[in-house]
Amino acid sequence: MSQKPSIPQGTRDFLPEVMLRRERIFSTIRSVFRAYGYVPIETPSMEKLSVLTGKYGEEGDKLLFKILNNGDFLKDATALDDYQKLSFQICERALRYDLTVPFARFVVMHQHELSFPFKRYQIQPVWRGDRPGKGRYREFYQCDADVVGSDSLLYEAEFLAIFDEALSRLGIPAFSILLNNRKVLAGYAELAGAPDQLVNICTAIDKLDKIGEAGVREELSQRGISGGASDTIFRILSFEGSNQARLDYLQAAFEGVPIGLEGVAELRETLRLRAFLPVYKGQVEISLSLARGLDYYTGAIYEVKAHHVQIGSICGGGRYADLTGVFGVPGLSGVGISFGADRIYDVMEALELFTQDQTAPVQAMFVNFGGGAMEASLRALAGLRSSGIAAELYPDAAKLKKQFAYADKQRIPFLVMIGEDEVVAGVCQLKDMRSGEQRTLPVPDLAEALR
Amino acid sequence: MSQKPSIPQGTRDFLPEVMLRRERIFSTIRSVFRAYGYVPIETPSMEKLSVLTGKYGEEGDKLLFKILNNGDFLKDATALDDYQKLSFQICERALRYDLTVPFARFVVMHQHELSFPFKRYQIQPVWRGDRPGKGRYREFYQCDADVVGSDSLLYEAEFLAIFDEALSRLGIPAFSILLNNRKVLAGYAELAGAPDQLVNICTAIDKLDKIGEAGVREELSQRGISGGASDTIFRILSFEGSNQARLDYLQAAFEGVPIGLEGVAELRETLRLRAFLPVYKGQVEISLSLARGLDYYTGAIYEVKAHHVQIGSICGGGRYADLTGVFGVPGLSGVGISFGADRIYDVMEALELFTQDQTAPVQAMFVNFGGGAMEASLRALAGLRSSGIAAELYPDAAKLKKQFAYADKQRIPFLVMIGEDEVVAGVCQLKDMRSGEQRTLPVPDLAEALR
Numbered sequence: 001m002s003q004k005p006s007i008p009q010g011t012r013d014f015l016p017e018v019m020l021r022r023e024r025i026f027s028t029i030r031s032v033f034r035a036y037g038y039v040p041i042e043t044p045s046m047e048k049l050s051v052l053t054g055k056y057g058e059e060g061d062k063l064l065f066k067i068l069n070n071g072d073f074l075k076d077a078t079a080l081d082d083y084q085k086l087s088f089q090i091c092e093r094a095l096r097y098d099l100t101v102p103f104a105r106f107v108v109m110h111q112h113e114l115s116f117p118f119k120r121y122q123i124q125p126v127w128r129g130d131r132p133g134k135g136r137y138r139e140f141y142q143c144d145a146d147v148v149g150s151d152s153l154l155y156e157a158e159f160l161a162i163f164d165e166a167l168s169r170l171g172i173p174a175f176s177i178l179l180n181n182r183k184v185l186a187g188y189a190e191l192a193g194a195p196d197q198l199v200n201i202c203t204a205i206d207k208l209d210k211i212g213e214a215g216v217r218e219e220l221s222q223r224g225i226s227g228g229a230s231d232t233i234f235r236i237l238s239f240e241g242s243n244q245a246r247l248d249y250l251q252a253a254f255e256g257v258p259i260g261l262e263g264v265a266e267l268r269e270t271l272r273l274r275a276f277l278p279v280y281k282g283q284v285e286i287s288l289s290l291a292r293g294l295d296y297y298t299g300a301i302y303e304v305k306a307h308h309v310q311i312g313s314i315c316g317g318g319r320y321a322d323l324t325g326v327f328g329v330p331g332l333s334g335v336g337i338s339f340g341a342d343r344i345y346d347v348m349e350a351l352e353l354f355t356q357d358q359t360a361p362v363q364a365m366f367v368n369f370g371g372g373a374m375e376a377s378l379r380a381l382a383g384l385r386s387s388g389i390a391a392e393l394y395p396d397a398a399k400l401k402k403q404f405a406y407a408d409k410q411r412i413p414f415l416v417m418i419g420e421d422e423v424v425a426g427v428c429q430l431k432d433m434r435s436g437e438q439r440t441l442p443v444p445d446l447a448e449a450l451r
Numbered sequence: 452m453s454q455k456p457s458i459p460q461g462t463r464d465f466l467p468e469v470m471l472r473r474e475r476i477f478s479t480i481r482s483v484f485r486a487y488g489y490v491p492i493e494t495p496s497m498e499k500l501s502v503l504t505g506k507y508g509e510e511g512d513k514l515l516f517k518i519l520n521n522g523d524f525l526k527d528a529t530a531l532d533d534y535q536k537l538s539f540q541i542c543e544r545a546l547r548y549d550l551t552v553p554f555a556r557f558v559v560m561h562q563h564e565l566s567f568p569f570k571r572y573q574i575q576p577v578w579r580g581d582r583p584g585k586g587r588y589r590e591f592y593q594c595d596a597d598v599v600g601s602d603s604l605l606y607e608a609e610f611l612a613i614f615d616e617a618l619s620r621l622g623i624p625a626f627s628i629l630l631n632n633r634k635v636l637a638g639y640a641e642l643a644g645a646p647d648q649l650v651n652i653c654t655a656i657d658k659l660d661k662i663g664e665a666g667v668r669e670e671l672s673q674r675g676i677s678g679g680a681s682d683t684i685f686r687i688l689s690f691e692g693s694n695q696a697r698l699d700y701l702q703a704a705f706e707g708v709p710i711g712l713e714g715v716a717e718l719r720e721t722l723r724l725r726a727f728l729p730v731y732k733g734q735v736e737i738s739l740s741l742a743r744g745l746d747y748y749t750g751a752i753y754e755v756k757a758h759h760v761q762i763g764s765i766c767g768g769g770r771y772a773d774l775t776g777v778f779g780v781p782g783l784s785g786v787g788i789s790f791g792a793d794r795i796y797d798v799m800e801a802l803e804l805f806t807q808d809q810t811a812p813v814q815a816m817f818v819n820f821g822g823g824a825m826e827a828s829l830r831a832l833a834g835l836r837s838s839g840i841a842a843e844l845y846p847d848a849a850k851l852k853k854q855f856a857y858a859d860k861q862r863i864p865f866l867v868m869i870g871e872d873e874v875v876a877g878v879c880q881l882k883d884m885r886s887g888e889q890r891t892l893p894v895p896d897l898a899e900a901l902r
Contacts, residue, residue, distance in 0.1 A: 005502050005556040005778050008544050011495030013557055015564060016571065019491040035836040037813040037843035040470040044462030044590055045496065045546075045576060046516075051456050065497075066519040068542055070580040074534040083525040091519055093459050095496075105456040106464055113466060115860040117846060119812065120467065125496060129521040139495055152846030276829035278837060327456050361570065362488040378727035385486040386729060392488035395568060395603030409566040 010130070010138030017359045022345060025170060026123055029143055029339050032166040033121040036158055038145045041120045043102040046093040055101045055326070063129040065138075066091035095127040099144045100323075100336070107148060108327040116149030135311075135342065146336030148323055153266060156300045156319065157273035159337050160284055163304050163315055168280030170344065171353045174307040175314075177282045180290035181267050182297050182318070184250060187260020188236060191253065192229030201225070201233070205291040208237075236288055243271065243286040250288070266299060296320045302337060306347045314343045362390040363450050364414040365407045370397030376423045380416070380443050387447040391416075407433065414450060418443070461581070461589030468810045473796060476621060477574055480594055480790050483617040484572040487609055489596045492571045494553040497544040506552045506777065514580040516589075517542035546578035550595045551774075551787070558599060559778040567600030586793065597787030599774055604717060607751045607770065608724035610788050611735055614755050614766055619731030621795065622804045625758035626765075628733045631741035632718050633748050633769070635701060638711020639687060642704065643680030652676070652684070656742040659688075687739055694722065694737040701739070717750060747771045753788060757798045765794045813841040814901050815865040816858045821848030827874045831867070831894050838898040842867075858884065865901060869894070 007013060014022065030040075046067055053061050066087055079085035096102050099122045107118065123143045130136055145162070147155045163177050182198075185205070189198045204219040211219070217230050239249050247264055254260030267286060274284065282304070292301045299319030306314055317337030324332045348354055364384065366377040377393050384391040394403045407415055417429040422440075430449055431438040441449060458464060465473065481491075497518055504512050517538055530536035547553050550573045558569065574594045581587055596613070598606050614628050633649075636656070640649045655670040662670070668681050690700050698715055705711030718737060725735065733755070743752045750770030757765055768788030775783045799805055815835065817828040828844050835842040845854045858866055868880040873891075881900055882889040892900060 005559055006499065007495055007556075007560070008497050008499055011497060013495070013561065014491075014493040015561065016490035016492055019493060023491065035839070035841050037841055039467035039812040040465075040474065041467055042465040042470060044458055044464070045578070046459050046462060046590070048457065048459055062521075065521075067546075068517040068519055068538060070513075070516075072534050074532075074537065080531050081525075083523050086525065087519060095518075105458075108456055109458070110464065110466060115857055119843075127496070139497070150846045154844065154846045273829070276826055276833070278833045361490040375727055378724070382727070382729045388486070390486050390488055392570075393605065395601045395605045406566055 008138070010132030010136075012137060012139070016361065020359045021348070021354055022341065025341055025344055025348075026141075026143065028169050029166045029341075030121070030123065032162055032169070033145050035165075036119075036162055038119045038121040038147075041103075041106065041122055042124060043096070043099075043106055043122070045095055045125070047096050047102055047105065049088065049092055049094050051105050052094050052097060052101060056097055060097060064097055065095040065127045065129055067093045067095065096124075097128055098126050099124060099142045099338075100146075103144070103146060104324045104327060107332065108324050108329050111329065117147050117152075117155075118149055119145070119147040121145040135346065137342070141341050143339040143341050144336060146323075146334050148332050148334030151333055153269045153300075154273055155335050156266075156270040157277060159302065159317060159335065160270070160274045160282075161277035161279075163302070163337065164280045164282035164284075165278065166339065167282060167304065167306075167315075167344070170348065172306055172344075172347060173281060173351070175282050176305050176307065177284045178287035178290045178303045178305065179267065179270070179284060180287050180301050181263035181299055182301060183259050183263030183266065183299065184288070185263075185291055187250075187254045187257045187263055188233050190257045190259060191232050191236075192225060194225050194229055197223060197225060199295050202291040202295070203293060205233075205237070205289055206293045208289055208291075239288060243284070246286045246288060270300065292316065292318055294318070296322075298322075298333075300335060306351075309347050309350045311343055311346055311350070314340050314347060316340075360411045360413055362392050362410075362412055364389065364391045364416050365403075365410075365412045366391065366393040366416045366418065367400065367403050368394040368397045369417075369419045371420075373419050373423055376443075377416070377418045380418060380428065380446060383443075384447055384450065389447060389450050391450075416446065459589070461583030461587075463588060463590070467812065471810045472799075472805055473792065476792055476795055476799075477592075477594065479620050480617045480792075481572070481574065483613055483620070484596050486616075487570075487613055489570045489572040489598075492554075492557065492573055493575060494547070494550075494557055494573070496546055496576070498547050498553055498556065500539065500543055500545050502556050503545050503548060503552060507548055511548060515548055516546040516578045516580055518544045518546070547575075548579055549577050550575060550593045550789075551597075554595070554597060555775045555778060558783065559775050559780050562780065568598050568603075568606075569600055570596070570598040572596040586797065588793070592792050594790040594792050595787060597774075597785050599783050599785030602784055604720050604751075605724055606786050607717075607721045608728060610753065610768060610786065611721070611725045611733075612728035612730075614753070614788065615731045615733035615735075616729065617790065618733060618755065618757075618766075618795070621799065623757055623795075623798060624732060624802070626733050627756050627758065628735045629738035629741045629754045629756065630718065630721065630735060631738050631752050632714035632750055633752060634710050634714030634717065634750065635739070636714075636742055638701075638705045638708045638714055639684050641708045641711060642683050642687075643676060645676050645680055648674060648676060650746050653742040653746070654744060656684075656688070656740055657744045659740050659742075690739060694735070697737045697739060714750075721751065743767065743769055745769070747773075749784075751786060757802075760798050760801045762794055762797055762801070765791045765798060767791075809864075811862045811864055813843050813861075813863055815840065815842045815867050816854075816861075816863045817842065817844040817867045817869065818851065818854050819845040819848045820868075820870045822871075824870050824874055827894075828867070828869045831869060831879065831897060834894075835898055835901065840898060840901050842901075867897065 073090040077089045125139050125141050127139050167175055185202055186198050189195050189201050200223045204216050208216050220230050250264050297318035298321040301318035303313040304315035319335035321333045323334050366381055368374055381391055381393055413433055415431040422428050427440050428443050520543055524541040528540045576590050576592050578590050618626055636653055637649050640646050640652050651674045655667045659667050671681050702715050748769035749772040752769035754764040755766035770786040772784045774785050817832055819825055832842055832844050864884055866882040873879050878891050879894050
């Protein structure tokens, strides 16, 4: 009984070439996190439903992948005609939806084993039952760093440097790191006479790129914000100028609005500290219209956009006042960022940054001539591997055409040939598969030639 | 509404110290796989139920974690009084149970994009609804390498070298790589006059360590194998001697038993080829009683055991004649191995191989004296990080006692102090936290001193 297999909608197999590129992205980000003192943690793929539900809004709850209880899951089930209710009776666990809620749960459970400020990074897949679409998957990696237990703006400044260093080291030639502060947005709400509408104002402004000024005005008006108040907000949002000019403009506009002035002061201090940290290719830009959709941010907010590619933001983040209150431990503030690995991949592909990549499985393949020649090849091969050069021997003394075709298809850059004549002479033939050039060299020189 | 959170039974949080140790295990194995030309793939965490069911026996099917369908999963459900039947009506997907079946599915789906022999490794978690217990988890990483599409014994020999190199590089001081061949076991079955009982004989012999000779004899007898036949088998199993002597003994015993002789010849050729590959600390041992439980092995079988620790096998593997037949592509043979990362971790912990580990989050922490001293610290810190040294600055100019306590708790090896006097002199104080020693040095010499 055979079957033609397939994979679930919205999921992906990663073939070696793509894997090697993805690993380059993850390992670059990871090494920058490490340099700044962030350490890795991992949490289980499944969390208790009670930990996850209610944390992502009503929509988010519907997108959780629930895991059926083992054994007779119907034993205590009563809601056999109400699938929503029933799902909670037959499932105790679900796959994690993001890394933030599991991290909050982790901090609460292990608070007495950790030292604060606690700086962690976490690179693991998450699952969401979204309708699959272009660039939208049901399983994808998140790549987060957070520090909790400190209000120091040093971390805000360091995250600017981390974005800059990681993306620059990946070769992304030009990108903007947008920075704003929720206290600035609270200032807008005050100026608009609607201090209680902060979340709605953020949600509306967050859509500016998508729905334009008219759309945002419409949305603000639906939420009871007057046309005059909208005018005030859009007068600020439309201000153009250097970072310094923007901050000066805001400061003047916020005269008598303490929360707004506090936001400006935090932005100034963050930029001041950032000036002491290494600078690569990213441009830090104070964005007066950056709002971010998530409602738990209370201070700095970030978004990173690559230039020359229309793909939305590739990173984001912000400061939150209360990570763990929902789990009974209030007052733990922090700041965190997230790299969107899939989008970074797409940017790098669009900008052809992978073309120089070495994605061949090995640097060299030894042609297999059998017998004593094969034995000499194995010895030479061992030497290469111990020099840190990935290499292999074709497994059989097959026809040369077949062996060459394999190396060609795998895009292996070099072929090494040790036949009977070469064994006698203690040499090998090295063929550069790209140039077609072939030369004879002593076997001990092989590692050097392949470096 | 707060809740005291916990994680599902049988799952684990990994704290930074454990993560760093685990990463060392994975990265060592990964780099050996890469040196031998194995390339990474990843498959989705969830597979279609139709891909997984029936592949792990009736017991395995019960241990699958099924994922509830999104939306109104009850719409077409009819078996509301039969939980087993119902589970297939309300779940289309399950979490993967191992990496082998997903790999087979992968090879079939991507056969036209791959070159054969295809050598892949895969390091991902798997999920099993086993009763949790000591060392038995419901989520754990598997770490597999397989080559498919070749019968060459070169791969059998290389896997011996891969076990040897990876475990030796992890510092495991002494371990045995047990090698046998299913054709040798088929030879036993022939000699015992029960050639059709191969699987039962393997299953019984596989339990020798657990239930002893009497237990195995009992089990063989229950399966209709006579006492005389058992005598024949145990006479062979009890033979002691060098690898060469064992092979010679087997060869004599298998006179007129072609399948057994074929197994002996394969073992000889594997050892012959292995002699051309690098040798570290592992001892290859032809084990006449190694059988392995899984029924799909058809050639070489492996198991690795660490000396001085009672923990069972830490690696395993073997050759199979037909990886993908169940998915409609017969005739693809291969050989694969698996490293048991959790057990390797336990062995390394039991042998105290982690004591020399560097699990501090950073190599050095700068004490924060605020003001201009803090700025000078930030500049020096940037220099360290760009030299590849992980370092951090305490985020606030807090009391020294508090800053020292943080560094101490994190086991950070070095403190760097740049106060106002040091700023003027262009120097820093470097304190070795283990020895307590403190010295003054020019800031530009700091990176060198911390290497």
